[in-house]
Amino acid sequence: MSAPAQSGLYIVATPIGNLGDLSRRAEEILGIADIILVEDTRVTGKLLNHIGKKSKMMVYNDHKSTADRDSILDAMGCKIVALVSDAGTPLISDPGYKLVRDAQAAGLYVTTIPGPSAAIAALTLSGLPSDRFLFEGFLPSKAKARTEALGALKALNASLIFYENGSRLGAMLADAQAILGDRKAAVVREITKRFEEAVTGSLSELGDRYGSEKPKGEIVVVIGPPGPPEAASEQDIEAALREALKRLPASKAAGEVARAFSTDRKALYDLANRWKADGTA
Structure with a gap:
């Protein structure tokens, strides 16, 4: 880096699959950080080994006690603290919101090192309208709550982005078709990895494909906006x-x-x- 880094909080995006996607700035900050706040030390440890860096790691989530969070905030006053998630951009369906909020409220230096995001990468691969979209994250696992959540999104004229796991994918796609109609959609998985795929089709077609198949890996579902209303008779x-x-x-x-x-x-x-x-x- 051209100048010594300022003490404070650095929100660092990490690769979602391909380690070559780690930015130079991210690598530099992770190398000089006094503390790296992580979801899983094993996952971030592999990344640090890849870049040949050793930094103190501390497990962090938004359920940490106020006292734990206060001690981290105290460290930011004189140390470089990096926040990472297991993959992608922190705070996007990952911990960090409360820490960033409290750091800003305390007048501490907070900045971001932008980089990969599975939600945005999947949207670009989906072939669906990207001018307006909503990231919804994970839908509820219970069927009733899931259909209620989908119902609240039905009238939104935008592409919808969800995270999902393989065991629930078929049920989620079936509920989406029932509530939203048979819209165009894409199931995107293993982004930036060797077996990356973006399977596109209608919700009914995707529901048929994944009704019994339970794909592995991180999955993003993108559902297109509703079509134009039918002309009145x-x-x-x-x-x-x-x-x-x-x-x-x-x-x-x-x-x-x-x-x-x-x-x-x-x-x-x-x-x-x-x-x-x-x-x-």
Whole structure:
């Protein structure tokens, strides 16, 4: 690094599979860190061995006591503390939120060393719209809670990103189809590894494939946004106009229905007047 690193908290993204994806800045910080906060010392230990570094590791999760967190915050005042997850960017379905919050509240230096994220990598591989998306993380494991969570997302006009494990993948895809409809989707796994794959298709097709198959490895499911609503039928529009005429004069009823169905107001107004003239309104 061009200048000595400042004491404080460094949020360090680590590879999600291919160790070559560790950035130069991340390697430098991990090499000089006084303390590295980790989920699993065995996992991070392998990464440190790969880059030939030895640093003090400490297991951290957001369930740590206030006293434990306070001692870490005290260390940040004079030491370089790095926060990593087992893979990818910390805080993305991984511990760290409370520590970052408290460090910022204490006026300590906090920065990020950006890098890999399975959610974003899967989105780029999915072939689905990426201009607007929601990362939902892991859905509940219980079927009822899972369907309720999916129901809350049904109207969102965005691609949806989920993490899932192989044992629940088939059930999750079946619930998603039932609640969201048969949308386009992708199951992405083993990202950046030798057997990386992105399987795309409709939710029903993916549900059939993974109904009994239980793939290994970390899995990301990306579900595309809902398609455009089906065009209203002439009968639907006329029914809406008749209902509106019970409350409103012809001009306002025609305007209300025209806005609701994106159709021609004058044609609706003429139709309403014809109904009134022949007594069928």
